[in-house]
Amino acid sequence: MSSPEQWTRPEPGAGPAATAAEPTPEQVIAGLRATTEGGAELTQLLNPEGERLASAHFDPYVSDIDAEALRGLYRDMVLVRRADREGNAMQRQGQLGIWVPLLGQEAAQIGSGRALRPTDMAFPSYREHGVAYTRGVDFKELLGIFRGTDHSGWDFQAHGFHPYTIVIGNQVLNATGYAMGQKFEGKVGDDDGEATIVYFGDGATSQGDVHEGFVWSAVYDAPVVFFCQNNQWAISEPTERQSRLPLYQRARGYGFPGIRVDGNDVLACLAVTRWALDECRHGNGPVLIEAFTYRMDAHTTTDDPTRYRLSDELEVWKHKDPIERVRVHLARTGGADQEFFDQVQADADAFAADLRDFCFNMPDPPPERIFANVYAEPSPVLEAQQREHLAYLAGFAEGGER
Amino acid sequence: MSSPEQWTRPEPGAGPAATAAEPTPEQVIAGLRATTEGGAELTQLLNPEGERLASAHFDPYVSDIDAEALRGLYRDMVLVRRADREGNAMQRQGQLGIWVPLLGQEAAQIGSGRALRPTDMAFPSYREHGVAYTRGVDFKELLGIFRGTDHSGWDFQAHGFHPYTIVIGNQVLNATGYAMGQKFEGKVGDDDGEATIVYFGDGATSQGDVHEGFVWSAVYDAPVVFFCQNNQWAISEPTERQSRLPLYQRARGYGFPGIRVDGNDVLACLAVTRWALDECRHGNGPVLIEAFTYRMDAHTTTDDPTRYRLSDELEVWKHKDPIERVRVHLARTGGADQEFFDQVQADADAFAADLRDFCFNMPDPPPERIFANVYAEPSPVLEAQQREHLAYLAGFAEGGER
Amino acid sequence: MAAPVRSTADQPTSSVQNLTIGKALNLGLRAAMEADDKVLVLGEDVGKLGGVFRITDGLQKDFGEQRVLDTPLAESGIIGTAVGLAVRGFRPVCEIQFEGFIFPGFDQISSQLAKLHYRTQGGIKVPVVIRVPYGGGIGAVEHHSESPESLFAHIAGLKVVSCANPVDAYWMIQQAIRCDDPVLFFEPKRLYHSGALKAPVDTAAEPDPLFASRTVRQGSTATLVAYGPSVKVCLDAATAAAEDDLSLEVIDLRTLSPLDLEPVFESVRRTGRLITVSEAPSESSITSEIAARVQQECFYSLESPVLRVTGFDTPYPPSKLEEHYLPDLDRVLHAVDRALAW
Amino acid sequence: MAAPVRSTADQPTSSVQNLTIGKALNLGLRAAMEADDKVLVLGEDVGKLGGVFRITDGLQKDFGEQRVLDTPLAESGIIGTAVGLAVRGFRPVCEIQFEGFIFPGFDQISSQLAKLHYRTQGGIKVPVVIRVPYGGGIGAVEHHSESPESLFAHIAGLKVVSCANPVDAYWMIQQAIRCDDPVLFFEPKRLYHSGALKAPVDTAAEPDPLFASRTVRQGSTATLVAYGPSVKVCLDAATAAAEDDLSLEVIDLRTLSPLDLEPVFESVRRTGRLITVSEAPSESSITSEIAARVQQECFYSLESPVLRVTGFDTPYPPSKLEEHYLPDLDRVLHAVDRALAW
Numbered sequence A, B: 001m002s003s004p005e006q007w008t009r010p011e012p013g014a015g016p017a018a019t020a021a022e023p024t025p026e027q028v029i030a031g032l033r034a035t036t037e038g039g040a041e042l043t044q045l046l047n048p049e050g051e052r053l054a055s056a057h058f059d060p061y062v063s064d065i066d067a068e069a070l071r072g073l074y075r076d077m078v079l080v081r082r083a084d085r086e087g088n089a090m091q092r093q094g095q096l097g098i099w100v101p102l103l104g105q106e107a108a109q110i111g112s113g114r115a116l117r118p119t120d121m122a123f124p125s126y127r128e129h130g131v132a133y134t135r136g137v138d139f140k141e142l143l144g145i146f147r148g149t150d151h152s153g154w155d156f157q158a159h160g161f162h163p164y165t166i167v168i169g170n171q172v173l174n175a176t177g178y179a180m181g182q183k184f185e186g187k188v189g190d191d192d193g194e195a196t197i198v199y200f201g202d203g204a205t206s207q208g209d210v211h212e213g214f215v216w217s218a219v220y221d222a223p224v225v226f227f228c229q230n231n232q233w234a235i236s237e238p239t240e241r242q243s244r245l246p247l248y249q250r251a252r253g254y255g256f257p258g259i260r261v262d263g264n265d266v267l268a269c270l271a272v273t274r275w276a277l278d279e280c281r282h283g284n285g286p287v288l289i290e291a292f293t294y295r296m297d298a299h300t301t302t303d304d305p306t307r308y309r310l311s312d313e314l315e316v317w318k319h320k321d322p323i324e325r326v327r328v329h330l331a332r333t334g335g336a337d338q339e340f341f342d343q344v345q346a347d348a349d350a351f352a353a354d355l356r357d358f359c360f361n362m363p364d365p366p367p368e369r370i371f372a373n374v375y376a377e378p379s380p381v382l383e384a385q386q387r388e389h390l391a392y393l394a395g396f397a398e399g400g401e402r
Numbered sequence C, D: 001m002a003a004p005v006r007s008t009a010d011q012p013t014s015s016v017q018n019l020t021i022g023k024a025l026n027l028g029l030r031a032a033m034e035a036d037d038k039v040l041v042l043g044e045d046v047g048k049l050g051g052v053f054r055i056t057d058g059l060q061k062d063f064g065e066q067r068v069l070d071t072p073l074a075e076s077g078i079i080g081t082a083v084g085l086a087v088r089g090f091r092p093v094c095e096i097q098f099e100g101f102i103f104p105g106f107d108q109i110s111s112q113l114a115k116l117h118y119r120t121q122g123g124i125k126v127p128v129v130i131r132v133p134y135g136g137g138i139g140a141v142e143h144h145s146e147s148p149e150s151l152f153a154h155i156a157g158l159k160v161v162s163c164a165n166p167v168d169a170y171w172m173i174q175q176a177i178r179c180d181d182p183v184l185f186f187e188p189k190r191l192y193h194s195g196a197l198k199a200p201v202d203t204a205a206e207p208d209p210l211f212a213s214r215t216v217r218q219g220s221t222a223t224l225v226a227y228g229p230s231v232k233v234c235l236d237a238a239t240a241a242a243e244d245d246l247s248l249e250v251i252d253l254r255t256l257s258p259l260d261l262e263p264v265f266e267s268v269r270r271t272g273r274l275i276t277v278s279e280a281p282s283e284s285s286i287t288s289e290i291a292a293r294v295q296q297e298c299f300y301s302l303e304s305p306v307l308r309v310t311g312f313d314t315p316y317p318p319s320k321l322e323e324h325y326l327p328d329l330d331r332v333l334h335a336v337d338r339a340l341a342w
């Protein structure tokens, strides 16, 4: 069958019409997926064996990443993973209502997150705890969402990190608008330009809002990097339920660059995201990045992936673990010694213990919080509702149980 | 600047980051548009001078179109244009609330409409009076919508022609679902396969629903032809407000064919649509067709295009009139004589006169129509409302004016 | 594609089974698919996974991938293609994963699904069912606990129902699928797997009509009217009140649009007092509508105004606060007290 | 980008101008854009064309393409990017071309716009205004004559207002833009260019507060409450009734969410009778809400039930039937008669 490249300009035969269907896209994509390699166009700087691959294009974007910096990225990933595992554990212990694990996606999140500057803005979905960490958001501030004490805790402006968005795709348009604002304010056009990055999953690419974000950003040259973490699954649905083609190729139809990066390679994610942000800073946005990675855990703690995927798949991906390859590289190249690795593990355990302590002691919010901040300017109707409910509660306090 | 083809796989320089913005897409597209030619990839079989251009690919799809058949297409276009002009006139005379002219789009509509078989289904937008005609819908049945006596009149199943859809983009998803149904029923896979065609405009391509239609149809191999009439304008907005790239290239990102056809060339529209439908019938759908054409009149009778576009543009397009080129071709090749042309004109006038007669005598619907067919199965609440209102009206009849 | 064979292993020996609401829905869907091969199930994760609540569990295995579709992730797509499938003659049953995710599909619901039959003067039927797990009390994150049913009750051309027990779950889903109108089918998600609500479902019985309210407890002091998850709250309140010698009548609305208020009018004419209960915000809602109609129909019977016990007019709060947000037994009884003291 | 220069040719010589609602909105938008350069106008055809109703006429010429944006054709995109622009510190004013096209943007409105402030405990303000030309009576095709405002009144976190005269049009749009909450601004489209409604607007005056109802005609026999296009209908009805010696009070709601019903309660306590008037379908609507609250607050004052005169619970009919669908003077007076005869 012809390559996708040619589908754009079909060449119908001069004879009779086609008489049988070509191989289905599922079959084609199944072929692609069978490798779980991301295909020939995958950008990689550090392979699963921990070998550094040269890239004339992208090496300049990580020329500052010496052993110390790489140790930093390693540490980030280990801490974030440890905290993520603690999240799972705390959910099992009933301390959190739900947890959304990032296991396996540490490189995509740390690599892209560390590419950002303080003046940039990131719009996460709901799984970007690693990005939150790179933006200086205290991991503890994430817990309220999953414990049910608040919907979002951090100061988005101070951290350049928007609240989590749960409705799939919504944040892509919000980020595009934000990036348009950066441009309208004249903050785009040179090395000091600002940029926006927005995170979403493979499943999200089907939503109308993501498409509209692509349309808007292309029309307004918005400085926005679309960072799609293709973790191969949208809950129980594999990527071929969303697309015939590799997702980075979606950008083709809109006239801006799309690129696939090894989402388990923290160095490549850093380099590619820096490049993409740079394009945006200079007014050449938008850019789509597909980080080819894998959700190594369940969709959330309420999900049971054994119902829909084989453990073989997980085993293959374990060989491509994002942390392990950096450890091997650091060890082989003498960039780090055992003491360092031990120290990072100890730091990670302390980090998790601190989180755990905090979580177990989180107070419940007071009932008046229900009514607070619905509006920025008061609503008399709501105030009356609040008064009435608080009076009702006070009645209990006075009168005891009915 | 690099061609759009390369944007998919960017080649960032090995040196420092870009230091200035590349030409804006607007500039690029302005260049494209300046020609108003549709670019090098435009499929054309009959040029504006009425010359037949050979196409190894598409000629087989119109090998049956002899002089008689071409005369038929010519007649179709003239009748439809005449009726369209009558629509405008009747609106001016207060007989219609609004009219949505198709002037300039006759070839796109007749060519694509005549490519359909009775077993196919067409989903129009709101401007497809020409397609309606090819589907055997009596032009009179269109008038109710614009006169305000009904929302849609014809038997969609008998004609294979869905009701008009006004909410931009909605019908694209509905058509995709319908086509999925054709496939689920096993009606796809050989020469006798069924197919669906759906019409929408250049502006519609920005809507999430159109994107979702592309996603669904690609994932389910739905036998649907997306027929985008790019008439260069979405009310006052030119196509570059919706896209950086020619619209047919949108298909690239989804993995199905996209093709641009001269929308003012009835033969090319017929050939390309037949080819696309054929692909669908055999299970190789979907296909996107961009018919490059021009809205020669206002958006609707309430629109004033002098506010947003130059008359020069219209003048250029007049040279590419869809009807004129067929007339010239028929005359030059001896495919028709003056008597034929006169007869067609007379037929067209009679067609319009009949329409006019009908329109002037259309009765207003009775008030109980308000309540009819809200539900297929009765709603007692609504029945009570109806009873009450009719009793109220009856009160007037008895008591006279208050 | 697998042939739609029913595995006989599941076959119950008697026609009566003791079911949860969730299992009753599952069996109801199965029965509908067996009865009519035009019935399709579509949505996110409804296939292999059986839906995040497992309501469609096993259906894809038995009916194949062309009758149980794991769709791409987009609600407008789900509903928009369902409309097209219905135009083609299918009877699609869409699952919206959580009520908070129905909004991307709102346009297709209000502009196409609700209007196509009217617009074509009856020429096109769109027998689409949209199943919506709704309501709070499950300790979830945002968008997973809302009650948006009033929005759909306001849209003409839609029918809106909600079930509150396993027997209704089993029958109402089948009746909704058989109905030639589009039906928004609201399912009380926190009760899906409630063992306490388990009830014997006789699959050979004759069900009540779909669009009818039902008095589920008789009383004489005041009337409570509720639907979905709030019916249980009201029944519990009535039980508690009985200890104080208050006799509360409880009506399960079942149909939210069209409303079937005759039983409510009749009840209020006897009791003189009405409390409406719903988890949804009260402003411009179904509970407003009930109050508006009851004050008109029972003007001279009401001894106190119709009172409403509802969610507050705020977004759904973080789940640690939901016990305050959701109407509970105490709030219902407090309203009864207020009505009696008026 | 053109600098935001105001062409002095337009400058009125006095601060009082005789304006239609449409022109008053145009000038109000202009004033808001001059007062705050964070105010942006965006929507389909709002730039060169000045909008299909010309409400934004001349704004792009004077304020440039970065403050008046002709957007791609997609309402979710318009509202979703407006939310992002607001997060960045802008005050976007979105135009939805006709109310029937707001639905593709419903999700961004209900999931993001309405909730962002709540979710962030006040950390993010989203001062977005969505202008919605609404209502019928213009002889239009489908989706161009609806009244969906009740849907937004039901969604917590949104404020919803509607203007009914040029003075309010001029001030309310500016107040809505200055408001730190998202505001759905419903504009009575059939009155945009009504010469009969032309009124002197004093641009130097002190306006009434935005979220307050107003008694626009005093009376003692019964109270009519309406908003937007129905206010004129009620005023006409009151004038006609005066000839029969009926003294009708008319209240222009102005704010639909939050409702300001104190003036209504006060009035009903005097007149004992209330008729609510709206073009929207009645089921689960703002008029239901008013009835529900009035029957509660004025239980002992009502001499007849609150009656509603509204659009029917059907899709908007073909325009040749709209004179039946829309509440008119006769239907309003008929309801008054019924209330008086109760």
Ligand SMILES: Cc1ncc(C[n+]2csc(CCOP(=O)(O)OP(=O)(O)O)c2C)c(N)n1
Residues within 6 Å of the ligand: A127, A166, A167, A168, A169, A200, A201, A202, A203, A204, A205, A231, A233, A234, A235, A295, A299, C044, C073, C075, C097, C101, C104
């Ligand atoms: C509009 C909407 N529909 C459905 C859901 C329920 N849901 C939550 S996550 C999810 C899958 C998302 O998959 P993907 O985009 O690949 O992101 P991932 O979870 O894999 O990171 C679904 C269907 C939702 N949150 N929002």
Ligand SMILES: Cc1ncc(C[n+]2csc(CCOP(=O)(O)OP(=O)(O)O)c2C)c(N)n1
Residues within 6 Å of the ligand: B127, B166, B167, B168, B169, B200, B201, B202, B203, B204, B205, B231, B233, B234, B235, B295, B299, D044, D073, D075, D097, D101, D104
């Ligand atoms: C969802 C929606 N938004 C806005 C409109 C108002 N509107 C009607 S036609 C139109 C422009 C459509 O342009 P295009 O898709 O190019 O089709 P054309 O009219 O040129 O055939 C607009 C904005 C609409 N009908 N539906």
Ligand SMILES: [Mg+2]
Residues within 6 Å of the ligand: A201, A202, A203, A229, A230, A231, A232, A233, A234, A235
């Ligand atoms: Mg995923």
Ligand SMILES: [Mg+2]
Residues within 6 Å of the ligand: B201, B202, B203, B229, B230, B231, B232, B233, B234, B235
């Ligand atoms: Mg167009």
